[in-house]
Amino acid sequence: EGKELAEHAAAAAQRAQQDSTAALGQRLQDVHFWKAELQKEIEDLDAETGLLAAQKQRLGRALDATEVPYAIATDNLQCRERRQPPDLVSDEVERELLKEVELIRNIQELLKRTLIQAGNQMRLNCDQKEVCEMDRSDKVETYNIDVNCGRYSNQSTNVQFHPGSVKFEESASTPETWAKFSHDNIYRAEREKLASINLRALIDNILHDVSEDLRMQCAAVNKAFAKRCEELYDTKHKLEHHLEKILKEVGDQEANIAALKQAIKDKEAPLKVAQTRLYDRSFRPNVELCRDEAQFRLISEAEELTESTVSLKKKLLESEQCLRNLEDTRMNLEKEIAVKTNSIFIDRQKCMAHRTRHPVVLKLAGYQ
Template identity: 25%
Template sequence: MAKFVSIYEKPLPHIGLPDWYSKQWELRRSADIRRAEACQLRNSGKSVRAEGNVTTKWDTHTNNTRLADRVTEVSRWKDALEDLLQKLLDEMRLLRDEKADTEKEIENIDHPLRIVSECISIRDCRRGTELTYDEADIELKKELCAIANVKETFTNRSQAAWEKLNHLEDVKFKLSLDIEDKSETIRIDKGNLELDGICANLSYKPITEKTNSITYEIWLDRCQRLKMLVENELTDNYTFREAMRVMKECARNDIKAQQDATDYTLRKRIYQTQKARNEMEWQKLKVQKEMEVLGKEIIQLEEALMNKTGVVKCVETRLENRAYRPGSELCKDEVELGLKGEVLQLKQTKEDLIQIIEHAKASYNSLEALLRRIQKNLDDKQHSLNTDVMCLDTRSTLKGDKSDLSNETNRNIVLTHLKKEIPLES
């Protein structure tokens, strides 16, 4: 270049063409990366937004379903408790009526008591040798004692009925309070079920855990306990009322037929002995059958225990063979873990089988001892049954009425319902 030519350039370092291409490539690569990241971010945002919408929708639907199910459950419990409350009110009404009838019986029993006292006083006016303790005097005093005892029993039962009514009032209060709580709960849950995102009076609320809140299991247990309490009270009250009714009937029968008390007790005892003997025979058959089944089960358990021996040997042999794998192949893979687990499981199974066999044999021995006791009890009941029948036959001369049967023994057999035990002679 000629010396007189002037070249004007910026006083900055210039780059070469390869560097220029390198800068272009770097910018293009950066743009591609940033666009890819932006695209991925947009796709992630769409996914999160769609997933959030779906999750929110299904969570709301699930909670609405739970609220509806909860309302249904509480409503069912409320209906069940209301039904029990109605039954409880009916039982209380019947118990009040029974108590009133008992108090009326107490008032009515004063008249025969006064009559018996008068009879005793009149007979006490006898003079001389006629003033004796004869059978009539003894029977009158027995009747007086019986009536006094009946009156005292009626009074105690009336007092017990009053206490029972007070207890039922407490149960009724608890039941009514629980029904009111469930009604309020149903109202609150139904109100929550009607709420959605566009309802009025919605705001952020602090999520706090109530200190007196209980778990669902405790709530369900309380409901079941309350239901069981009321059902037990209903059963006890029914039994109590029936006992009062039976007591009054027995008292009337005792006053009207005091002479037949001993014979009635004997017939009743024969019936009870017969029933108990039949029960013992049934128990004997059941125990024998159970012993037979248990014996077969013991044999099967022992066979099962013997069968486990070969399986244990097989598994332990597999483990021993795998211990000789060469090099890095000797690893604790799933097969080895499974085989070791199988060994432990088989050992546990054998221990369980041994324990069950021991328990079964002990139970078999217990059943065998029980069978001997039942057989001895059957012999004693049969002897008692024969003795009571003989007692009735011996006391047959005390009866004022006669039966159309051929003899008194057959008559006692019919009275005690022993036709199947001792067949009548043809």
């Protein structure tokens, strides 16, 4: 009976050990599964964080690139303040430049906010990756412990009694809570990874849109400048053509005045002759002081010459006033032409030349 009991106890102990070893084997499979899942999640998060970091760099480059068009637009506005009246007006070019400045400011604010968002998401990715790494580290340690436990046998020399270990720890997890812990970690990691992927797509869209908006606004400003310069050239050409006509009229009027002065001068000698004759004849004695035909003719001649001279002098005054008016017109035209020349120089030589430094779309999109 004692022998039978001993054999039964030995068989029961062997079966119990086999069951425990099998349970440890199953447990190793479970631990390995979650360890592999966590490793995959860690690698995915690490790769995703790297991709997000690249997008964050693009945002930074795009933000830096906006400084050039902003400087160009503000410089254009400042340069155009040096235009002279009547060209110092709020025209289409100024309105488009102000729109460009406002657009760039809004874009810079958007890029700064997105940079902060990307930085926050990268931190969340790293935090969740660290959680998964700690979980995996615990799984690796547990796996190694259970591997060693599975190798123990009755022939092992490194086994001994540990009566205090035959109990459940109060803080021990259940299989359900144990699996849920890793499942939740992976779920949160997947959630952050998805948020990171969506943010990268958003950054792509933002950079595409802002670079396109800047390109289109730059084109609108350039078009307004080209149109304004064309208007200035056309107006300047018309003013110069008008000035040519005025200069010809000035020349003609100066010649006319010279002719009138000469005509007045030419009347002096005949008038002197007529008046001298009349003066001398006024000394005729007594009855000889006769109103004869010669006297009538001399008086008529003197009056005609005087009247003609008065008429010529009046015409001379009118011509001189006309010349002064023409000179005033000439001066005004020359001032207007100078104003237009200055405006053309500012818009074409200063502003449009400066705008050739506007960054290309690839740079504005953060690729360069």
